[in-house]
Amino acid sequence: MTRRSVRLAAVISATGALAAGSIAQAFAADSDFAGRHHGAAKHVLLISVDGLHQSDLSWYIAQHPQSALARLVGGGVEYTNAKTTTPSDSFPGMVAQLTGGGPGTTGVYYDDSYDATLLPAGTTDCTKAKPGAEVDLTEDLDRNQSSIDAGQGLSGLPGSILQMTGRPQNLINPAKLPVDPQTCQPVYPHDYLQVNTVFEVARDAGLRTAWSDKHAAYDILSGPSGDGIQDLFAPEINSTAIGYSAADWTKDNKATQQYDGYKVQAVLNEIDGYDHSRAKQTGTPAIFGLNFQSVSTAQKLPTSNGLAGGYLSKDVPGPLLTKALEYVDQQVGALTAELRKQHLDQSTTVILSAKHGQSPADPQALTRIGDGPLLDGLNAAWKTAHPGAGDLVAHSADDDAMLLWLNDRSQQAADFAKNYLLAQSGTGTDIKGAPKAFTAGGLTKVYAGEDAADYFGVDTGDARVPDVFGVAQYGVVYTGGKGKIAEHGGAAADDLDVPLIVAGAGAPAKVQDCAPVQTKQIAPTILKLLGLNPQKLEAVREEHTKALPLN
16 A cells, blocks of 8 residues: 555644654754764653554544644654554564564564473473473562562552562562473573564663563563663552452552553653652663553443443443543643653654554444353363373463464364364353354354464464464454453454554654554664664564654
8 A cells, every 4th residue: 555644634733742843953962862873862752552442542532632642643643554463462562562573573472372392380300391381471470469569568559669679570480480491490571582672772772761561571571681671660450459349450440540650650750860769860761651551441341430331332432431541641641741841852752552452342243252161162072082182272362362272283183173163153142241142163264273373474383373373253252251341362453453653753743644554663663763773673674674654
């Protein structure tokens, strides 16, 4: 498709937008920066609003043309046809934005996946252990997953959470990590990543880095060196929500907003030139940012705070989601206002996108299917057909897609799983919890064995690629009961179609670009804006990932 740029309608006010002019002149006068780098920006602030669709952003701006999000769009380039990774999960989605590569290159397929060459967590005798291990990048790795500080032992929580360490990898329990058969040592999240990150390239150039996210396992973003992020603030989102009756911070949308607020304050402190805790003056990072969870939980929860979650109809947010969008808008406004207050607006580029979308954005399409009976049936059928065999499924990740890693990695076994799943029918539940029939295991397409490897662009037998990747029918969510009305991880448009805005330093204002782009293009764009070489990213070289067009 030919790239097409059009001016936004005058209804989107540019008042208060991040300035984007005369950047080169501003940097020429900056003695601290000029001569070392020749990019348009001195700082890049990256914001991920998890779950946010391009349609959500368009709807919100139409309703609130003077909002912070509208001003951000008006102050830069809006890519209206951007897509995140498949699978559309948090880890591959965020890793792509910061490496320039998809799952086949980074080796990160999901937040909870499997590696056929590693040894199970807790292995001490590596000479006798059988290869094949779950790779868990969730709250399960924390020393204390029930505490928002992941087990650091802070007093006065949650109010004291900003005192949490900027090295949360120290809060990961090594006994929960898979083991490298060669060294017999635990594999930390940053060890698991197969390519380097923008943070490592920035560190090599002598620039400061920071990030804020939802688990200590986001240590993975530091890259294979383990040193890419100097200040990683990662309060545990799936810990007990102090002061709420909900089980954790994701189960009550007000709690999620409170949780997100801690990360916003951390970034405000960094804009002001401090570390996340405001304890040390460090200078504003060259690359920094955070993710928001408030929109994602408002999309998933059937109800919260007396309000209905999700959507009223296709792409029309309901009351809870509207409140969450308003919250994110206010916080984005606070961040951009602080940049102006600190006179950093003309030297900072703000990039806003999402790790993933959420599906379905049409409540009438929802079909909830319990994946447990499907997998139990598959294992039973395999054992019947192969007397004496054990379970076929070694590990699964099923949200609104189905990823299976098999104990038997042959094509025959993968085809067996595919054929079994596509032959299944049954009854799930709809948005109201009423019975709703499903066919073909809730799947529309299944890639098995060699086809799965081809889908992800890796060799057959790759140690990390799922043996079976099932693309769900639109609206299918693999969940028991009535706890969720949306999920992510799949390949539906609602999973993949996310916003992407580049505004401020180095970006022209009021430009809308409708050509297809991918969120993995954010990584080389960050480096290019900072005057660093995108080719220093291994995934960029491997996948020939181009920086986003900014003209």
